[in-house]
Amino acid sequence: MKSARNTLPEEPVNAVTAGLDWARDDHAVSIVNARGREIARCTVEHSAAGLRDLVTRLGRHGVGEVAIERPDGPVVDTLLTAGITVVVISPNQVKNLRSRYGSAGNKDDRFDAFVLADTLRTDRARLAPLTPDTPASVALRRACRARKDLISHRVAVANQLRAHLRNAFPGAVGLFAELDSAISLAFLTRFDTQDRADWLSPRRLATWLASVGYSGRTDAAVLHARLVAAPRGATGPDATTNAQITHALLAVLTTLVDQIKTLSSQIADQLAAHTDQHIFTSLPRSGTVRAARLLAEIGDCRARFPTPEALACLAGAAPSTRQSGKLRTVNFRWACDKQLRDAVTDFTADTRHANPWAADLYQRARARGHDHPHAVRILARAWLYVIWHCWQQGTAYNPDQHNALQRLLNPNGQQAG
Template sequence: MQRLGLRLFHSHAGRELRHLLGVGIDWAESFHDVALGRPGDGIVDQFRIDHTVAGVERLITRCLELEPDPADVRVVLETRHGVLVEALADAGFTVLPVNPDLVARRRGPARKKDDAEDARICCLMALDQFLELRKLIPHGDLAGELRSIARDDERAARDQRRLLNRLRADLLATFPAAVAIAGDNSGDLGSPVMLKLLANWPTHAQLADIDADTIEAFARTAKHGWPDRFAARVTDALAAEHLPVRDYLIRAKATTIALTATQLLALRDARKAWERRMAALLLGDTRYGRAKQPRNPDPGKAVPGGEIYLSFPGLGDILAARIAGEIGDHIEQFDHPNGLQCYSGTAPVTRRSGRSELVIARRLAHNRYLGTAVHQWAFCSLNSSAWAREFYDTKIKAGKAHHSALRALANRWLEILWHCLTKGVRYDENIHIRNRSKALQPPTAA
């Protein structure tokens, strides 16, 4: 009787699987290779579409011809972003993004890269009922905008550091007085008044031709706090003795210095505008005044949980926006804190075989934007959270390196964040310390 029931169960599951359509896509910029398949039949069709409206419509129409129910169309491809992914999700298909390494491991011993073969592998993965793949839950409009702005801001921050280092190197080679004006702090070199000064007068001779009153008026126009002190510092730096510089090198670097200063000014203005927009997306309105608080916050114009992110120590508008943008507005896609920790790369991987045991501290396959943001969050929380500092110091005393201790702290912060987001409550340091003390207490004997 049990065997008969088992046979009926498998036959019923087989009938359900026959309605499934697997779609594998090897995507590119101008075209995409597609493979379609059914359970039991394998690959039934392979073709190539152009990255155009007509090509994507052809793909969707062909899939709906083979399977009228869009929910039963499982699409596996090696990216989770782009207009192709959005079009497939809008069509109602079940989109299952995978890491490219997962496809590469199934190419065979030769590891030969072929677009049509990769599409076939993706299709077979879509048909594999025992392969656990996470369904893509697209970001909402607000969360998608927040993610895009946060990623652009992170790239701009890297470009800003790179250009500032290049500017400092050029100034040391041709205009050392400008470095003396800025002082030892590289942040002063990237200040608006210094960048505007270099954009207008990129050489020693050009700046020496103007008088102190002109420099003071310039500093006042650039909204420097002490224009007279700035003019005096410029005069003293120009009067100091410096090693001679070749004239040809000064002529060659003058335009480069002015251009770099102009680029840094543009990046600074763009990042300020992005920061204001990220704060508005988190809180529902732009911050105003010295208190930096929104006047009329509208929850409908804010990313869900924005105020929860900002309640955590170490998270300002920029870092909170980077983390919230990567997690998205559907925390339910992570049914356990470990899922979020693995997604960010903070959860360690244990490899056990026989008597050997290896712990890989950082996962290779993870969201690097999220992993970088939470690592920085852990570092920023050391000065604003008592238990975080204690946790970090304990790891350091146990022999952990600096980044290993920060990664462990970030892993713990993500667990707390997951609980706060799922319960819809703001973080409270006192409550967490009280709960942590209870958990660390040894059990009392009965």
């Protein structure tokens, strides 16, 4: 099953096109006619009144299509609500298109708006109108990206706390498996200095661990031995000063951990309510967050990816080939959706531990001399073909219907089921 690509009409509505260069405080707008001449130019504020004025100005000139550099935000929502077709042209493309109109290459918002408008007029066959996802997918994408950002902050704060403790209280650094785990945070809250940790004995530590519900498998005597074997930290007034820094970092880290849990719970609820959740949760090792990220980044608009190749290219899983004369090079694809690539490679890297077909593809790529990231991208491209077909057909992944997997499992040709 292949969905037809959403295309622009051969001629723009009313023979005019517009370009909008988005900025934080105001937006430059340019309107060109069928001959490529600019017939209107303005700047609108990024406010409710300014966006209403934008729609009015566009309507006054009969504009039905607007080119812009970003696919989301209040400006795009306003244009779509007004029934105006939105076409997204990436900033990298705009940067290269400037050379059409001069060699200086200077960056100017008003000029970029004209470049966007004129490109929409001349390159219509290579452009496609923006087809937004449903509100459920948009909300899930925002939640997943917010959680990912919080995790990055958590890692940074945990590293900062670890660096501080190596000087102030080294024994706490390697005591538990993870410094940002619940038991580690509880320990540092109670025993924030070397002086307080010196009070502990194997029995006292065991009693405290039981009081906080420690479920780890490491015996209290082993943990106490780690604490004693570590270099001693600061004591006395110096320890008290360092403890204030420890508690400040603990407060930030604890808040981040709690908010990540809250967002994870919210993501699980949003995923369960989504109409496409059965497709992505059926994938091996997808879990909840991974399935949600895949769904959120791919979206639910089937027309966005008319072929599996289109999905693989945007995800950065397909290499970039360049050829000039007899010289042909295959390079890493830098121009892609970084969020989508991260979601796809995170998923595919783990499937090799659960799916024999994925493990075989990965191992054959490594045997050809590719490093781990390259092998994962090769595997990601193969998985995207599978995901695309499931996504287009609205069906869950079924290993028994995966022909390549079945051929590997049953080399004699006996299909499962």
